Amino acid sequence: MSTAALQSLVNQPYKHGFVTAIESDVAPRGLSEDMIRMISHKKQEPDWLLQFRLDAYRHWLTLAPPQWANVRHAPIDFQDISYYSAPKARPKLASMDEVDPELRRTFERLGVPMHEQAALAGVAVDVIFDSVSVTTTYKARLAEAGVIFCSFSEAVREHPELVRQYLGTVVPPADNFYAALNSAVFTDGSFCFIPRGVRCPMELSTYFRINTQESGQFERTLIVAESDAYVSYLEGCTAPRFDTNQLHAAVVELVALDRAEIKYSTVQNWYAGDENGIGGIFNFVTKRGLCWGTDSKISWTQVETGSAITWKYPSCVLLGERSVGEFYSVALTNHHQQADTGTKMIHLGRDTRSTIISKGISAGVSSNTYRGQVKVGPRAQGARNYSQCDSMLIGADCSASTFPYIDVQNASARVEHEASTSRIGEEQLFYFASRGVGAEEAISMIINGFCRDVFTQLPMEFAVEATKLLGLKLEGSVG
Amino acid sequence: MTGSLGRRRPNMDTHLPGFAQPLFRGLPVIDDAWAGVRETARKQAFAAREPGPREESWRFTDLGALYRGEFDAILVPPAAVLEVPELPEAGHRLVFVDGHLIPGLSRPAEGGGLEVRPVSGADAHPGDPIPGTLVPASRDLFAALNLARLATAALVHVRRGCAAPAPVHLVFLYSTAAHATFPRVMVRLEPGASCSIVEEHHARTGQAHLCVPVTELELGNGAQLTYTRVLRQGAGGFSLGYCEAVLGREAQLDVCTVSADGRLTRLDLGVRFAGPGARVGLDGLAKVDGNQVADTHSRLIHGAPNCRSRQLHKCVAAGAGRVVFNGAIRVEHGAQQTDAAQQSRSLLLSPRARVDAKPQLEIFADDVKCAHGATVGQLDDEQLFYLRARGLAAPLARELLTYAFAAEVLRRVPVASLRRRLERELLAHTPG
Numbered sequence: 078m079s080t081a082a083l084q085s086l087v088n089q090p091y092k093h094g095f096v097t098a099i100e101s102d103v104a105p106r107g108l109s110e111d112m113i114r115m116i117s118h119k120k121q122e123p124d125w126l127l128q129f130r131l132d133a134y135r136h137w138l139t140l141a142p143p144q145w146a147n148v149r150h151a152p153i154d155f156q157d158i159s160y161y162s163a164p165k166a167r168p169k170l171a172s173m174d175e176v177d178p179e180l181r182r183t184f185e186r187l188g189v190p191m192h193e194q195a196a197l198a199g200v201a202v203d204v205i206f207d208s209v210s211v212t213t214t215y216k217a218r219l220a221e222a223g224v225i226f227c228s229f230s231e232a233v234r235e236h237p238e239l240v241r242q243y244l245g246t247v248v249p250p251a252d253n254f255y256a257a258l259n260s261a262v263f264t265d266g267s268f269c270f271i272p273r274g275v276r277c278p279m280e281l282s283t284y285f286r287i288n289t290q291e292s293g294q295f296e297r298t299l300i301v302a303e304s305d306a307y308v309s310y311l312e313g314c315t316a317p318r319f320d321t322n323q324l325h326a327a328v329v330e331l332v333a334l335d336r337a338e339i340k341y342s343t344v345q346n347w348y349a350g351d352e353n354g355i356g357g358i359f360n361f362v363t364k365r366g367l368c369w370g371t372d373s374k375i376s377w378t379q380v381e382t383g384s385a386i387t388w389k390y391p392s393c394v395l396l397g398e399r400s401v402g403e404f405y406s407v408a409l410t411n412h413h414q415q416a417d418t419g420t421k422m423i424h425l426g427r428d429t430r431s432t433i434i435s436k437g438i439s440a441g442v443s444s445n446t447y448r449g450q451v452k453v454g455p456r457a458q459g460a461r462n463y464s465q466c467d468s469m470l471i472g473a474d475c476s477a478s479t480f481p482y483i484d485v486q487n488a489s490a491r492v493e494h495e496a497s498t499s500r501i502g503e504e505q506l507f508y509f510a511s512r513g514v515g516a517e518e519a520i521s522m523i524i525n526g527f528c529r530d531v532f533t534q535l536p537m538e539f540a541v542e543a544t545k546l547l548g549l550k551l552e553g554s555v556g
Numbered sequence: 557m558t559g560s561l562g563r564r565r566p567n568m569d570t571h572l573p574g575f576a577q578p579l580f581r582g583l584p585v586i587d588d589a590w591a592g593v594r595e596t597a598r599k600q601a602f603a604a605r606e607p608g609p610r611e612e613s614w615r616f617t618d619l620g621a622l623y624r625g626e627f628d629a630i631l632v633p634p635a636a637v638l639e640v641p642e643l644p645e646a647g648h649r650l651v652f653v654d655g656h657l658i659p660g661l662s663r664p665a666e667g668g669g670l671e672v673r674p675v676s677g678a679d680a681h682p683g684d685p686i687p688g689t690l691v692p693a694s695r696d697l698f699a700a701l702n703l704a705r706l707a708t709a710a711l712v713h714v715r716r717g718c719a720a721p722a723p724v725h726l727v728f729l730y731s732t733a734a735h736a737t738f739p740r741v742m743v744r745l746e747p748g749a750s751c752s753i754v755e756e757h758h759a760r761t762g763q764a765h766l767c768v769p770v771t772e773l774e775l776g777n778g779a780q781l782t783y784t785r786v787l788r789q790g791a792g793g794f795s796l797g798y799c800e801a802v803l804g805r806e807a808q809l810d811v812c813t814v815s816a817d818g819r820l821t822r823l824d825l826g827v828r829f830a831g832p833g834a835r836v837g838l839d840g841l842a843k844v845d846g847n848q849v850a851d852t853h854s855r856l857i858h859g860a861p862n863c864r865s866r867q868l869h870k871c872v873a874a875g876a877g878r879v880v881f882n883g884a885i886r887v888e889h890g891a892q893q894t895d896a897a898q899q900s901r902s903l904l905l906s907p908r909a910r911v912d913a914k915p916q917l918e919i920f921a922d923d924v925k926c927a928h929g930a931t932v933g934q935l936d937d938e939q940l941f942y943l944r945a946r947g948l949a950a951p952l953a954r955e956l957l958t959y960a961f962a963a964e965v966l967r968r969v970p971v972a973s974l975r976r977r978l979e980r981e982l983l984a985h986t987p988g
Contacts, residue, residue, distance in 0.1 A: 145612070455907075470922035473889070483913040484616075485932045488904035494915065494930040500922045 104161035116161045133250030133260030140254045146417040147446040148386050160262045222278050225270040229297050232268030243301050247330040247367040255326040256363040259295045266297035271306035280536055282311040296327040302337035309340040327362045335370030347383035354413025357385025364391035368400030376403040378534040380543045382550050392421035395429035402431040405531040410443035419449035424460040433464035434530045439475035450482040453490040460490040468498045521548040573606045578628045590677030597693035597703030604697040616880040616912040617851045622794045627736035627766045630654045638729050638760050644973050647722030648672035650710045653729045655737040657708055669718030675711040685742045690772040690800035698796045702738040702768045709740040714749035723752040723971050733763030741771040745779035752782040759790030766794045773801035780808045782970045789818030797823045805831030812969050816843040816982050822851040829863040838867040841965040844877030851880040858891040870965050871902040873909035884916040891921050898928040903961050959983045
């Protein structure tokens, strides 16, 4: 892809009936210290946060984009991106009838509830559904429990001491190229704090946080669970998400103190480009959880079906004794999509345990890579890991790769890794056909069985939608 | 030509890493059939980068100690008489000491269906394999050094449809400290030929020395080769080995590699299926103790349909020993009906031992069966308890379990006397 082509993609308009109003408050392209000061000033941030950004920026200048991932794309011109635009108001549509029929059909097939459909499609919610009351009710319940759940900017204003205490503790600004970039220019994201002993009364979903849905391409999420706290956090949704920004470099940090548990679920279905591999989002994310306290637990579950290129390794640093890390992933690539995704389990504390279940499905001419690391430090007595990475190939032109790194520095550790490949073959389809099951349904059932270990980890409504989503994404790939 | 090469050389020496610089000092230039191969390789050695931890394939293998050394080439064979590891079953044999063939200890075979002979640029036959065909100088610095310093290689050539009656024994001994040797073995099996080869490398010095053994195996259609490679590099030895095989249609290759001791022992093992229906078995055992490092990089390329590969790699790490295993399996586009399975098992016997395992699958065809598994662990407490409950002292119980772990590979060594010798030498003193 030529740079010119890439640039035109970066600024691609919504393809499916959305119109983006041209904002007057958009910063010129390019990145410099002045730009970062401007972002910080506009957001009325405290000095320490500006310093955090500037330090990250200065370090970023010394870094080069990583080359090791098994993906190919043209070099990205980081001076050709606008790093700030005021929160955009989505164009409000008067009713569901104005929504693109194609999108509506997708919603219906996924079984997305009516009010969610409306919110996602940008219909003014009060027209058809009083979701304000929903929002108000949940806010009241959370406040009662003492849970803080708000946008990152709001957190910086309302709870600066908490943000300052934890920001950058799990993913330091110098961690990698994209994390440094994010630390320098992030505009918004989510902040979640569960105080000591609180079990969050509901699953927290970014969907409810309507006011900050356009959190931009450099999103920052920080979730802190104090001792004995529990939270289940849902990110994204099964509905397709179109975006004008091609490069997304988010950072997600999770901190779990003693006996705390964080369950983080993601369903990602961003625009993947068309059938010829033109367009689509580059999703280069750094997600990491720190099991700081003893007996803490962090669990990542992800269903990755979108984006032209995915580069994502939700990781767990198991520092506390007996802490537990889990990673459950389904990554589907079709057409020209490229995914290089996996996890890192860093065992530092005694008797820490981790489980990795990764299911990769590749179709079309896509490339799907699992890349994972299990590292057992010298002091991680009795550490245990079990990894299973299965790939499924659909069609003869796609590829599946597995690159697990196992690094053990403690003799009492036990690490097991297994990987296998399989396919949806004519034999299986014939078997189904002879029992009266059509090809589409058969594929859906096979995929569902293949991914079951992961889907069972998803919250109920996500699991139902995710199953349908995979079937939808693979339509026309077999037979 | 000789003179002009000699004059150009000093200017280029500056690009060569320090450890290798003495290798080209005072080197006589011989104008023979391989002069071109050597010269190209020399240029590539001077142009090659020094492998280091920033490169993915050298990430876990610290070459610092090697780079701090200086290694000279031995231009005349040493006079000392060395003990040669005997293999009663073996027929023909070639013995090299510090890279030089010792005719008095060798039993070559010439003419007929089986040829086992030394070959150099001066006496290469027109039909002999060209060195560097499978492990070219462009691969990396060490492969380039091997070709650039190539003098006498060992050649095993089995003609169409012929079978070698007894195992061929290739012995490489190293006796001199601070020297470097660049052995090369070239094996060609014509269609339908079969042979068993045992290649052994033994250090007779505990001092630092460098050895870069390169083996090239060509198997024609339907050929069968059993190749056993033993490396005992001594406490101070650096060994950076390469073995590359290419298989024709329905050929069969069984490789068994065993390495123990050695400051650093690295093996880059590559197999390529070039024709359908071929089969490969790879078995490996690496054992380290003290501050030794054993690094095995294998790469199996399924370039043709209907091929089958089985790999079992086992590592035993004691002391502050470190083992690295990187096993790649690549199934190329169109290599349907591939059946590939890989197992890597590492046993850590000491708290300071370390394992880095990286199995890799790269699959570009959909109708395939591929699996890999990797485990890292220590001796099972329950098994130890079981044995102790039956009256075995703890050290003996540990030794027995370690023996059982390693024996799975050792019992696949195809030559009985070698198998017994390795069991005796490697497993007698398993540290607790």
